[in-house]
Amino acid sequence: MSRLILASASPRRAELLAQIGVPFEVVPADIDETPKPGEAPEAYVERLAREKALAVAGAESRLPVLGSDTSVVIGGDILGKPDSPASARSMLQRLSGSTHQVITAVAVAVAGRCHCRVVTTNVTFRPLSQAEIHAYVASGEPFDKAGGYGIQGLGGIFVCELKGSYSAVVGLPLCETAELLAEAGYTVCDNWPGSGKESQP
Numbered sequence: 001m002s003r004l005i006l007a008s009a010s011p012r013r014a015e016l017l018a019q020i021g022v023p024f025e026v027v028p029a030d031i032d033e034t035p036k037p038g039e040a041p042e043a044y045v046e047r048l049a050r051e052k053a054l055a056v057a058g059a060e061s062r063l064p065v066l067g068s069d070t071s072v073v074i075g076g077d078i079l080g081k082p083d084s085p086a087s088a089r090s091m092l093q094r095l096s097g098s099t100h101q102v103i104t105a106v107a108v109a110v111a112g113r114c115h116c117r118v119v120t121t122n123v124t125f126r127p128l129s130q131a132e133i134h135a136y137v138a139s140g141e142p143f144d145k146a147g148g149y150g151i152q153g154l155g156g157i158f159v160c161e162l163k164g165s166y167s168a169v170v171g172l173p174l175c176e177t178a179e180l181l182a183e184a185g186y187t188v189c190d191n192w193p194g195s196g197k198e199s200q201p
């Protein structure tokens, strides 16, 4: 039986949530993801995660609703999902040979309240050649991913260093998600301490 609604169309978020044993159903949120003028990256990502959770909670309030957002930030600029091969190539060119931040927010709306965590991870790319950038964009992998790459896919070969949360880069910070669920009175799965169904030691 579902204990949570995942307000996301991201297959990665569904896989990560399934990985920790949470029973859930998917109800994608449809919100405007345009940054506000002058909005700081962390504030932007947190606002979107909250808006996604609350948009679905408004219609489906019987279960806690989890919303999340991931953006790539370099030199203070927010990189969302590329909308063309040219924008994917230009994002990868900017990321090549330098360190960027992946900011992911996760929000849980339950009983009229919304709790949120924002997680920042530093990711360093080795220098990429033009041929690699072209071949990677031609693979199609960049298009549904913030910053135009997927660390969990072929894009993983670009990453020479990561400081922070790998699961947050893929789209859902598992440690913070479990903390938020615990605060809302939910455990990740049956038999977990606090579930009331755990086996005795």
Ligand SMILES: Cc1cn([C@H]2C[C@H](O)[C@@H](COP(=O)(O)OP(=O)(O)OP(=O)(O)O)O2)c(=O)[nH]c1=O
Residues within 6 Å of the ligand: 007, 008, 009, 010, 011, 012, 013, 028, 029, 068, 069, 070, 071, 072, 081, 102, 144, 145, 146, 147, 149, 150, 151, 152, 169, 170, 171
């Ligand atoms: C940096 C990075 C991002 N991503 C993905 C995670 C997110 O799905 C996506 C960022 O876009 P989001 O707008 O956060 O999410 P989404 O549009 O895919 O889904 P929804 O808004 O319905 O929840 O980029 C990866 O899969 N791997 C990576 O290495």
